[in-house]
Amino acid sequence: MASKYGGYMGKVLKIDLTSRQVSEYPFSDEDRELYIGGKTMAAKILGDHMTGKEKAFSEDNLLVVTTGPMTGSGAPSSSRFNISTLSPQTGYITSSNCGGHFGYYLKKAGLDALILTGRCDKPTWIEIQNEKVIFHDAGDIWGMKTGETQKALDDKLRMKNGRVRKNGKICIGPAGENLVLYSCIVSNERVSGRGGTGAVMGWMRLKAVCASGNKEVPVHDKEKMVKHTRKWFRYLREHPLTGNQLPRLGTAGLVSAMQMKHILSTKNYTYGQFDEFEKVSGEELAEKYNIVNKGCLTCPIRCARTVEVNGQQVKGPELETLVLLGGGILNDNLESILKWNYELDELGMDTISCANTISYAMEANEKGLWDNGLKFSETAELSQIFEDIAFRRGIGDELALGSKRLSEKYGGKEFAIHAKGMELAAYEPRRAAGLGLGYATSNRGGCHLNGGYLVILEGLGLSMNQTTYHGKADLTMLFQDLMEMISAAGQCLFTSYAFFPAPLMKHPNAWYTRLINKVLPYSGAVVRIINKYPEIACFHLPVFHHTKGFEYTTGMKMTFGNYIRCGERGYNLEREINRRFGVNANKDALPKRLTQSLQDPDDPDSRVPLEKMKKVYYHARGWNRDGLPTERTLRKLKILQDTRRSE
Amino acid sequence: MVRVKIFGTARLKAGVGTFERDVKNVDELLDVIPNLTRKEAKDLVLLVNGKPAGRRYRFRDGDEVVLLAPAGGG
Ligand code: SF4
Numbered sequence: 001m002a003s004k005y006g007g008y009m010g011k012v013l014k015i016d017l018t019s020r021q022v023s024e025y026p027f028s029d030e031d032r033e034l035y036i037g038g039k040t041m042a043a044k045i046l047g048d049h050m051t052g053k054e055k056a057f058s059e060d061n062l063l064v065v066t067t068g069p070m071t072g073s074g075a076p077s078s079s080r081f082n083i084s085t086l087s088p089q090t091g092y093i094t095s096s097n098c099g100g101h102f103g104y105y106l107k108k109a110g111l112d113a114l115i116l117t118g119r120c121d122k123p124t125w126i127e128i129q130n131e132k133v134i135f136h137d138a139g140d141i142w143g144m145k146t147g148e149t150q151k152a153l154d155d156k157l158r159m160k161n162g163r164v165r166k167n168g169k170i171c172i173g174p175a176g177e178n179l180v181l182y183s184c185i186v187s188n189e190r191v192s193g194r195g196g197t198g199a200v201m202g203w204m205r206l207k208a209v210c211a212s213g214n215k216e217v218p219v220h221d222k223e224k225m226v227k228h229t230r231k232w233f234r235y236l237r238e239h240p241l242t243g244n245q246l247p248r249l250g251t252a253g254l255v256s257a258m259q260m261k262h263i264l265s266t267k268n269y270t271y272g273q274f275d276e277f278e279k280v281s282g283e284e285l286a287e288k289y290n291i292v293n294k295g296c297l298t299c300p301i302r303c304a305r306t307v308e309v310n311g312q313q314v315k316g317p318e319l320e321t322l323v324l325l326g327g328g329i330l331n332d333n334l335e336s337i338l339k340w341n342y343e344l345d346e347l348g349m350d351t352i353s354c355a356n357t358i359s360y361a362m363e364a365n366e367k368g369l370w371d372n373g374l375k376f377s378e379t380a381e382l383s384q385i386f387e388d389i390a391f392r393r394g395i396g397d398e399l400a401l402g403s404k405r406l407s408e409k410y411g412g413k414e415f416a417i418h419a420k421g422m423e424l425a426a427y428e429p430r431r432a433a434g435l436g437l438g439y440a441t442s443n444r445g446g447c448h449l450n451g452g453y454l455v456i457l458e459g460l461g462l463s464m465n466q467t468t469y470h471g472k473a474d475l476t477m478l479f480q481d482l483m484e485m486i487s488a489a490g491q492c493l494f495t496s497y498a499f500f501p502a503p504l505m506k507h508p509n510a511w512y513t514r515l516i517n518k519v520l521p522y523s524g525a526v527v528r529i530i531n532k533y534p535e536i537a538c539f540h541l542p543v544f545h546h547t548k549g550f551e552y553t554t555g556m557k558m559t560f561g562n563y564i565r566c567g568e569r570g571y572n573l574e575r576e577i578n579r580r581f582g583v584n585a586n587k588d589a590l591p592k593r594l595t596q597s598l599q600d601p602d603d604p605d606s607r608v609p610l611e612k613m614k615k616v617y618y619h620a621r622g623w624n625r626d627g628l629p630t631e632r633t634l635r636k637l638k639i640l641q642d643t644r645r646s647e
Numbered sequence: 648m649v650r651v652k653i654f655g656t657a658r659l660k661a662g663v664g665t666f667e668r669d670v671k672n673v674d675e676l677l678d679v680i681p682n683l684t685r686k687e688a689k690d691l692v693l694l695v696n697g698k699p700a701g702r703r704y705r706f707r708d709g710d711e712v713v714l715l716a717p718a719g720g721g
Contacts, residue, residue, distance in 0.1 A: 240716070240717070241717075241718070241719045241720055242720070244656050245655065245656055245716070245718050245719070245720070246720050248656050248659060249655070249656060249659075249718075251720060251721040253655060253656070253718055254718050254719070254720070254721045256654035256655060256715060257654070257655065257715055257717075257718040260654075260692075260694055260697075260713060260715060278664075281654070283654060283655070283658050283659070283664065286659060287659075303720070318721070319721040320721065425721075426721070427721075448721070456719040456720075460717065460718050460719045461717050461718065461719035462717070463692075463699075494720050497719050497720045500719075505717045505719075506690060507690050508690065508691075508692050508716075508717050509689065509690065509692070509693075509702070
């Protein structure tokens with residue numbers, strides 16, 4: 001439905017893969033005001049379809065690919081798009097914010113979102129050109145790895161003059177085709193990594209979607225937006241995190257800081273420090289292997305690395321991969337990680353879940369629970385194991401299920417490091433209690449970003465008390481909602497780091513930074529007021545350019561308070577859908593290793609005080625004791641779903 | 648003699664990851680970090696033998712000193 005707002009192309013297409021029927025899906029301006037775009041728009045669409053009885057691998061599931069109004073607007077780091085679906089890994093809604101070119105080109109093709117449902121009768125790829133949808137046989141590319149697939153698709157999109165039509169793609173590799181539960185969807189070198197979106201696409205027998213077109217993204221107030229964007233770019237370039245650390249060291253630059261703060265997951269989260277961390281650090285990567293920095297479209301941060309593997313220039317590993325395939329399995333060989341990172345992307349598998357599944361299997365073997373041949377620090381066979389997982393051969397067939405299911409079969413639930421079935425990221429939460437709460441409550445499972453990324457206050461950017469539970473619940477809610485909205489708008493979450501005023505990051509020893517570190521645990525009451533009555537923040541924050549950018553792009557009135565409220569709506573909507581699939585307080589859990597075993601036997605606080613934080617968190621969110629949004633909360637947020645529930 | 652390790656972007660600037668210096672206290676150390684001005688060095692977080700240390704810390708022979716900049720984003 002056409003929109004009066006800028007930033008939107010005004011059309012959402014629903015494609016039934018079974019019948020090959022293509023129809024326009026109604027998404028009105030009222031919907032846009034409430035559900036914005038990206039993961040929240042996807043949640044609205046999923047929520048309108050899902051009753052709680054659907055299965056991930058069934059014709060009732062939907063794969064919803066959405067952009068946000070900022071996607072393609074020219075704002076910093078705004079080439080992002082989102083993929084949401086019912087996850088085969090968790091059984092709940094998963095969402096994944098991805099870079100690459102697809103979001104931009106989907107909008108060039110005239111679409112805000114794509115809803116895919118049903119199942120093709122044979123391997124298929126879809127071409128979308130200026131709203132026109134063409135189905136193609138994918139028999140010849142089925143089985144190909146992701147790099148080869150994308151090259152083959154470019155060949156198919158070659159025009160008469162020999163040039164490849166400019167396009168954006170999403171595709172799966174063998175892991176998705178073979179329904180590895182943590183397989184991903186790849187777009188250029190970027191990955192929609194988490195929650196098994198690739199397996200859903202594989203089940204649909206859909207190998208790829210390519211989008212192209214020549215439409216322009218409308219911007220409400222172009223003149224103001226151009227000026228504001230210039231300022232915003234400059235701000236990001238001058239900020240110590242987005243202008244220095246991320247461009248120079250990438251996400252990998254965090255390894256050494258995590259080591260110092262005891263939050264570097266080591267040996268399947270047994271420890272928070274790895275003796276050999278320097279060999280697998282961001283500094284080592286930058287000094288010995290980095291060739292050039294890369295970035296998504298319109299991104300001044302350019303956090304991606306290009307490294308050389310076997311004479312070929314490929315994408316370098318992110319922090320998660322570096323840590324989990326480094327110290328996580330007691331491996332100090334950086335070159336091997338570069339190679340595996342490339343191989344996993346080519347096979348189309350989430351490196352986080354895959355690495356954690358391997359480290360669970362190593363520990364299960366070490367403890368005599370499962371004789372699988374995998375041992376910590378013995379990594380010669382890992383490339384072969386990854387292939388076996390992707391093609392579901394031998395032991396790989398079992399590893400493809402992830403650590404939760406394996407621990408149910410072989411035991412060792414206390415060291416199967418997942419939340420809701422999704423493996424945790426690389427930050428060891430026993431020294432970052434707030435992140436522990438975030439992992440446990442995140443709608444998509446053990447994700448640091450969807451969990452609010454409080455670790456940035458707990459030892460990385462700032463130095464708030466790491467293990468206290470004070471203040472953590474309210475701050476977690478605030479950051480979860482903030483990130484939710486940035487994602488919904490179609491921007492990269494990394495732009496949020498500039499939210500922390502530069503002087504705090506530049507001068508960690510200054511009196512004001514030390515004061516803020518001390519005061520943060522006592523900030524709960526103040527943060528609670530902002531969380532509860534965001535409308536009092538009826539202004540733009542000078543350090544947070546997103547609200548003005550959103551206003552100039554769309555023409556919708558946006559303040560910092562509105563922005564948080566929209567994020568809160570998205571978070572609650574996903575939770576409400578997850579309720580239909582059985583989520584409750586018991587599912588907001590972490591393995592016992594993290595909540596009951598001390599990381600440091602001499603420090604009684606070195607574990608996640610989860611239950612204490614959950615109580616405060618539920619209260620702050622307006623959820624009942626069972627961790628479910630009350631009808632009052634849903635009404636307040638104008639989530640107009642039929643909740644079918646009495647409190 | 649103390650052993651100093653630098654991490655993060657400061658290490659790229661210093662051009663060296665590890666070095667040894669004969670310094671008695673933090674004040675002296677701030678003046679001897681390669682390619683970093685005293686002002687820049689003052690903005691690094693200091694850990695001695697794995698524990699956060701203040702500006703008044705007096706080094707003992709064999710101390711391992713870590714200097715790193717705040718970081719975020721992963
Ligand atoms: S910060 Fe990194 S991931 Fe985010 S848009 Fe820029 S290059 Fe892409």
